[in-house]
Amino acid sequence: MARADSTETVLRIEDLRTHFHTDDGVVKAVDGVSLSVRRGEILGLVGESGSGKSVTNLSVLQLVPTPPGRYAGGQIWFGGEDLLTKSEQEMRAFRGNRIAMIFQDPMTSLNPYLRVSRQVGEVLRLHKGMDAKAARRRTIELLEMVGIPDPSRRVDAHPHELSGGMLQRVMIAMALACEPDLLLADEPTTALDVTVQAQILELIQQLCRDRGTAVVLVTHDLGVVAGVADRVAVMYAGRLVEQGDVEQIFHHPRHPYTEGLLRSLPRLDRKGELTAIPGMPPNLSNLPEGCAFAPRCPVKMPHCSEQTPAWTGSPDSGARCFALDADDEATVFHRGVVKVDEATEVMSLDEVAAALGEDLT
Ligand SMILES: Nc1ncnc2c1ncn2[C@@H]1O[C@H](COP(=O)(O)OP(=O)(O)OP(=O)(O)O)[C@@H](O)[C@H]1O
Ligand code: SF4
Ligand SMILES: [Mg+2]
Numbered sequence: 001m002a003r004a005d006s007t008e009t010v011l012r013i014e015d016l017r018t019h020f021h022t023d024d025g026v027v028k029a030v031d032g033v034s035l036s037v038r039r040g041e042i043l044g045l046v047g048e049s050g051s052g053k054s055v056t057n058l059s060v061l062q063l064v065p066t067p068p069g070r071y072a073g074g075q076i077w078f079g080g081e082d083l084l085t086k087s088e089q090e091m092r093a094f095r096g097n098r099i100a101m102i103f104q105d106p107m108t109s110l111n112p113y114l115r116v117s118r119q120v121g122e123v124l125r126l127h128k129g130m131d132a133k134a135a136r137r138r139t140i141e142l143l144e145m146v147g148i149p150d151p152s153r154r155v156d157a158h159p160h161e162l163s164g165g166m167l168q169r170v171m172i173a174m175a176l177a178c179e180p181d182l183l184l185a186d187e188p189t190t191a192l193d194v195t196v197q198a199q200i201l202e203l204i205q206q207l208c209r210d211r212g213t214a215v216v217l218v219t220h221d222l223g224v225v226a227g228v229a230d231r232v233a234v235m236y237a238g239r240l241v242e243q244g245d246v247e248q249i250f251h252h253p254r255h256p257y258t259e260g261l262l263r264s265l266p267r268l269d270r271k272g273e274l275t276a277i278p279g280m281p282p283n284l285s286n287l288p289e290g291c292a293f294a295p296r297c298p299v300k301m302p303h304c305s306e307q308t309p310a311w312t313g314s315p316d317s318g319a320r321c322f323a324l325d326a327d328d329e330a331t332v333f334h335r336g337v338v339k340v341d342e343a344t345e346v347m348s349l350d351e352v353a354a355a356l357g358e359d360l361t
Contacts, residue, residue, distance in 0.1 A: 016074035044229030
């Protein structure tokens with residue numbers, strides 16, 4: 001998905017560490033994550049539940065509850081400024097303006113007492129300088145764009161009068177309303193049916209194309225990533241284990257965890273052959289010695305449980321694994337044990353939607 005102007009880095013996260021201090025110990029939810037997103041680019045952030053995807057996104061807007069959370073290190077560069085050094089008041093100027101977030105839980109960002117017209121309209125009045133009448137007209141248009149039926153009636157609804165899927169679409173409308181430089185979208189389409197899901201993903205791509213918005217798209221679903229992302233970052237146990245272009249990730253995954261995720265992707269041509277990764281992710285307050293994936297890794301070596309693998313490759317394209325040949329980072333290691341079917345094709349959005357409809361609902 002080549003974009004017109006994609007050289008400018010909009011967000012650069014460097015060595016981010018966000019920890020939670022709990023009664024059970026320090027939960028290292030994000031521990032040394034570095035990634036960047038350029039103008040007009042969609043970065044898919046994937047990984048199993050609890051891998052730190054949401055905490056990474058929440059950290060960008062300083063929305064992690066502190067305590068128990070604590071920003072234990074790193075920098076988050078946006079427009080030449082380190083967001084982690086900003087005060088709460090300074091952060092308010094970024095939220096819902098230059099940086100928009102679609103939350104995993106829509107009720108996190110909607111006020112239950114205010115009508116939709118007021119909540120979306122406020123964004124338009126504040127950030128786009130529209131008067132009340134223009135804001136209402138634009139709100140109705142936005143509701144229509146995100147697939148809300150009968151928008152001129154629903155615009156006057158309170159959140160409790162709308163279903164979960166509709167609330168999610170209202171939140172997406174709010175994010176689109178401010179035409180942000182950076183959109184952090186956390187499972188934006190999970191609660192939606194397949195048709196609406198495809199529609200929302202198309203809107204996000206359009207925003208990216210037309211306005212150059214940089215997008216971090218968090219999802220469990222590699223199928224969605226294949227359909228819309230330019231690059232992919234894979235998280236495991238609070239760390240990035242692989243990053244690369246979408247084609248590279250799907251055709252030549254370098255990390256055994258990425259391969260495992262790909263094997264569990266619903267595929268139209270391989271029905272009934274989904275293979276879940278055996279075992280469970282580790283407890284983040286008590287990580288195993290060495291590589292955190294070692295207890296589940298089909299190609300682990302004796303030293304994997306003793307030493308922690310370093311990142312190999314460039315910041316934008318590489319992996320964290322001893323089996324990756326440092327001298328030839330283009331080499332896919334595989335070691336002959338797991339091999340992703342060479343015929344794996346990057347799915348089109350239609351195929352993704354069809355696969356989701358048939359296999360996941
Ligand atoms: N407020 C909190 N207090 C303590 N631990 C927390 C808190 N919020 C998140 N965590 C922990 O941080 C880790 C990462 O959570 P996060 O929500 O980022 O995962 P995720 O990758 O977004 O998962 P999912 O796919 O389920 O949304 C988890 O172990 C979670 O339990
Ligand atoms: S470092 Fe070792 S255990 Fe970890 S993913 Fe690579 S091969 Fe597997
Ligand atoms: Mg999450």
